[in-house]
Amino acid sequence: MNSKGRVQSIDRAIAVLNCFSLKRQELRLTEIADELDLNKSTAHGIITTLKYHGLIDQDEESQKYRLGLKLLELGGIVKESIGIREIAKPYIDEIRSKLEETVHLGTLDKKEVVYLEKAESHQSMRIVTTIGSRMPAYCTGIGKAMLAYVDEQTVLDLLPDEIERFTPNTITDKNQLIEELKKIRDQGYSLDNQEHDLGLTCVGAPIFDNLGNASYGISVSGPSIRITEDRIKEIITIVKDAADKISRELGYCE
Amino acid sequence: MNSKGRVQSIDRAIAVLNCFSLKRQELRLTEIADELDLNKSTAHGIITTLKYHGLIDQDEESQKYRLGLKLLELGGIVKESIGIREIAKPYIDEIRSKLEETVHLGTLDKKEVVYLEKAESHQSMRIVTTIGSRMPAYCTGIGKAMLAYVDEQTVLDLLPDEIERFTPNTITDKNQLIEELKKIRDQGYSLDNQEHDLGLTCVGAPIFDNLGNASYGISVSGPSIRITEDRIKEIITIVKDAADKISRELGYCE
DNA sequence: ATATTTCATTCAGTATTGTCGAACTTAATT
DNA sequence: AATTAAGTTCGACAATACTGAATGAAATAT
Numbered sequence: 001m002n003s004k005g006r007v008q009s010i011d012r013a014i015a016v017l018n019c020f021s022l023k024r025q026e027l028r029l030t031e032i033a034d035e036l037d038l039n040k041s042t043a044h045g046i047i048t049t050l051k052y053h054g055l056i057d058q059d060e061e062s063q064k065y066r067l068g069l070k071l072l073e074l075g076g077i078v079k080e081s082i083g084i085r086e087i088a089k090p091y092i093d094e095i096r097s098k099l100e101e102t103v104h105l106g107t108l109d110k111k112e113v114v115y116l117e118k119a120e121s122h123q124s125m126r127i128v129t130t131i132g133s134r135m136p137a138y139c140t141g142i143g144k145a146m147l148a149y150v151d152e153q154t155v156l157d158l159l160p161d162e163i164e165r166f167t168p169n170t171i172t173d174k175n176q177l178i179e180e181l182k183k184i185r186d187q188g189y190s191l192d193n194q195e196h197d198l199g200l201t202c203v204g205a206p207i208f209d210n211l212g213n214a215s216y217g218i219s220v221s222g223p224s225i226r227i228t229e230d231r232i233k234e235i236i237t238i239v240k241d242a243a244d245k246i247s248r249e250l251g252y253c254e
Numbered sequence: 255m256n257s258k259g260r261v262q263s264i265d266r267a268i269a270v271l272n273c274f275s276l277k278r279q280e281l282r283l284t285e286i287a288d289e290l291d292l293n294k295s296t297a298h299g300i301i302t303t304l305k306y307h308g309l310i311d312q313d314e315e316s317q318k319y320r321l322g323l324k325l326l327e328l329g330g331i332v333k334e335s336i337g338i339r340e341i342a343k344p345y346i347d348e349i350r351s352k353l354e355e356t357v358h359l360g361t362l363d364k365k366e367v368v369y370l371e372k373a374e375s376h377q378s379m380r381i382v383t384t385i386g387s388r389m390p391a392y393c394t395g396i397g398k399a400m401l402a403y404v405d406e407q408t409v410l411d412l413l414p415d416e417i418e419r420f421t422p423n424t425i426t427d428k429n430q431l432i433e434e435l436k437k438i439r440d441q442g443y444s445l446d447n448q449e450h451d452l453g454l455t456c457v458g459a460p461i462f463d464n465l466g467n468a469s470y471g472i473s474v475s476g477p478s479i480r481i482t483e484d485r486i487k488e489i490i491t492i493v494k495d496a497a498d499k500i501s502r503e504l505g506y507c508e
Numbered sequence: 509a510t511a512t513t514t515c516a517t518t519c520a521g522t523a524t525t526g527t528c529g530a531a532c533t534t535a536a537t538t
Numbered sequence: 539a540a541t542t543a544a545g546t547t548c549g550a551c552a553a554t555a556c557t558g559a560a561t562g563a564a565a566t567a568t
Contacts, residue, residue, distance in 0.1 A: 005547080006303040007526065009555065013264045014307045017328060025335045029516060039557055044517065049260040053268045054363070063516065063564095067332045069361075069368050072386030074271060075329015078321045080384055081279045107323075109308070114323050130334055132326030259518080261555065263526065283545060293528055298546065317545065 012038065013046050017055065017067065022130065026064040075132060084216055085117045087249050088207070091242040092119045092218065098238060101222035102127040106142040107215065108150070109134070111158040113143040116216075127200065127221040138163065138177060139170050139195035141204030141219035148184040149206055149214035155181065169194045189236050194224055201227035203235045205243035210251030218243055266292065267300050271309065271321065276384065280318040329386060338470055339371045341503050342461070345496040346373045346472065352492060355476035356381040360396040361469065362404070363388070365412040367397040370470070381454065381475040392417065392431060393424050393449035395458025395473035402438040403460055403468035409435065423448045443490050448478055455481035457489050459497035464505030472497055 015036050019027055033043035047065060050056040054070030079085070085105065092103045096119035105117040112134040120126060137143030138159065147155055156174060163172040171177045184190045192202035204219035220227070220235055227235065269290050273281055287297035301319060304310040308324030333339070339359065346357045350373035359371040366388040374380060391397030392413065401409055410428060417426040425431045438444045446456035458473035474481075474489055481489065 004306075005299060006306055007263050007267070007299050008524095009261050009263045009526085010267045010300060010303040011307075013261070013267065014303075014309065018307075020328075020331060022331055022334055025331070030514085040515095041517080041519090041558080042556055045259060045261050045555075046264060048517090049264040049268075052258075052260055053265075053272075055268065066335060067328060069332065069363055069386070071325065071328045072332045072368065072370075073329075073388060074274075074321060074325045074386075075327075075332070076384040076386030077274060077276055077279070078323065078326045078329070080276055081320060109323055114326065116326075130330040132323070132328075132330035134327060262553095263555085284543085294544095295529080295546080295548090296527055299526075302546090 009046065012036065012042075013050060016043070016046055016050065017071075020067050022133075026059070026062070026066050028064055032065070079116075079131065082116055084207075084246075084250070088216070088218065088246050089117060089119075091246055092117060095119070095218075095220060095238055095242055096121065099220060099222075099235060101220050101226070102129070104129065104142060104219050104221065106146075106217055106219070108137055108143065108146045108217075111137050113137050113140050113146070113217075121222065125223055127223075135196065136164070139166060139192065141190050141192040141202035141221065142217035143204075144181065144184055144192065145190040145204035145206045145217040145219070146214050148181040148190065152178060152181075166196045167194055167198050169198075171195060189240050190219075191232075192219075199224050203227070203232065203239050205239045207243050207250065208247040208252040212252065216246075218246070263300065266290065266296075267304060270297070270300055270304065271325075274321050276387075280313070280316075280320050282318055286319070333370075333385065336370055338461075338500075338504070342470070342472065342500050343371060343373075345500055346371060349373070349472075349474060349492055349496055350375065353474060353476075353489060355474050355480065356383075358383070358396060358473050358475065360400075360471055360473070362391055362397065362400045362471075365391050367391050367394050367400070367471075375476065379477055381477075389450065390418070393420060393446065395444050395446040395456035395475065396471035397458075398435065398438055398446065399444040399458035399460045399471040399473070400468050402435040402444065406432060406435075420450045421448055421452050425449060443494050444473075445486075446473075453478050457481070457486065457493050459493045461497050461504065462501040462506040466506065470500075472500070 016032055019032050019035055029043060029047060030040065033040045036043065047056060051058055054068045056065050057068040058065050088105045092105055095103045100121050100123055102121045103119045104115050106113045106115045114134050115129055115131055118129060118131060120128060135143065137147050159174060165172050171180060188205065190204040192204065194200055200221060201224040202219050202221040204217050206214035207216040207218060209215045218239060220239055270286055273286050273289055283297060283301060284294065287294045290297065301310060305312055308322040310319050311322040312319050342359045346359055349357045354375050354377055356375045357373045358369050360367045360369045368388050369383055369385055372383060372385060374382060389397065391401050413428060419426050425434055442459065444458040446458065448454055454475060455478040456473050456475040458471050460468035461470040461472065463469045472493060474493055
């Protein structure tokens with residue numbers, strides 16, 4: 001057993017799975033072994049095991065490896081087990097049809113936002129994401145809406161020493177971010193003005209559970225050119241209203 | 255290393271993940287350890303590792319374990335990597351709006367069908383499944399449509415000695431099944447007449463890739479009371495037509 | 509055609525590592 | 539306060555995973 005009470009070979013197996021991403025869907029054994037600094041035959045044993053159980057598939061022709069269908073099954077179980085999804089879905093759909101912009105439901109996992117559910121805009125220029133995908137919390141609508149209700153010291157601990165800058169608008173100063181979170185708490189909504197992607201604006205609001213914790217968030221994301229100054233008031237009202245209604249369904253009483 | 259070239263602790267870790275299902279979303283350490291015949295502390299080490307990486311979450315209050323959000327992420331990558339989904343989605347949606355029944359895209363994994371994409375009927379009595387979930391191939395629309403193009407001996411090898419009966423209509427005789435598959439090949443479509451669930455009827459058709467392999471299938475599933483004799487001809491035409499069009503988009507030439 | 513390179517895969521010996529059992533906590537129940 | 543039933547921690551030992559080298563297979567270069 002590892003010093004931290006973990007099992008080395010399982011750590012390594014998961015590291016193998018983590019080598020894959022939307023951008024790197026196919027990998028060779030050698031690539032994986034090199035990346036993780038594993039002996040080729042060690043990596044081979046791990047991959048053989050993952051493959052046997054369907055967590056990894058191997059292309060017969062190219063011999064390359066990719067994530068396996070078993071993960072689709074496991075992911076499906078996780079998705080179904082997220083109770084908030086069913087509750088929030090009608091509200092998300094309603095916002096989408098009102099605004100015709102992409103709407104997300106998400107939650108905080110450490111310093112990241114995980115998207116749990118979505119309703120995509122039908123417009124040809126629209127925001128597209130994958131359920132289960134992650135984004136840094138400090139520069140996204142849902143992320144900031146939720147961070148605003150996390151204890152300040154915890155927020156500071158979550159953030160790395162050097163906050164990564166994605167655009168000129170990214171808030172990289174910790175004090176400034178803390179101020180921003182205060183403001184969000186006062187207003188009850190968050191605004192991501194192109195802080196992660198240029199041209200992408202986002203309005204978020206927190207959802208509270210029966211214990212009063214801001215455990216989820218929703219947001220509307222669209223091209224900045226459509227989420228304009230004069231439209232934003234309306235969007236904020238709609239998002240806050242939906243978030244409040246979902247909170248109430250979760251048993252939250254203010 | 256295991257006799258089969260696999261890594262024991264990874265085998266066990268995956269066995270732990272497989273303990274969970276839609277029906278068993280929360281488990282205790284002891285339950286898992288008992289089920290897999292592992293020492294409690296062995297199971298604990300494995301679970302600690304899975305938890306550290308987010309493949310398993312632990313409820314703070316009840317201490318119970320459940321599958322973690324990381325699996326949602328990995329499942330999302332798998333889903334995005336399935337190219338056929340994007341191609342087939344418009345056709346699936348079209349069938350759904352024509353028939354207002356649930357439509358599936360699926361593939362064969364050994365002896366099981368895996369659902370890759372769906373469009374759900376809007377009617378209140380409708381078929382609901384989860385993407386990534388599995389069904390035995392020999393008693394489902396997509397499954398039979400695809401098995402019909404698998405080499406007969408391989409089909410026989412896939413099937414267990416005793417074919418499980420789910421309803422009075424389940425085909426449990428191997429010879430009869432082989433005959434059924436021949437018929438399906440002739441007709442170009444499959445019919446699942448309440449073979450897995452009483453009251454559920456399903457029309458399926460195979461999709462061929464550029465190499466001529468029946469590598470996917472689509473199906474329409476609905477309550478038998480709506481998928482009636484006089485409606486079925488129309489459904490068959492629609493399903494076959496869509497399957498053909500998708501096959502052509504994949505580069506299949508007859 | 510043959511040599512060369514680049515992969516994936518297999519194998520046996522060794523030392524690292526995972527596993528076991530027992531002890532310890534914590535919380536709920538009697 | 540005692541008892542049960544859970545999760546967690548720890549040290550010792552032996553089973554197990556890992557290494558490194560050899561083998562196979564396929565593609566590319568000569």
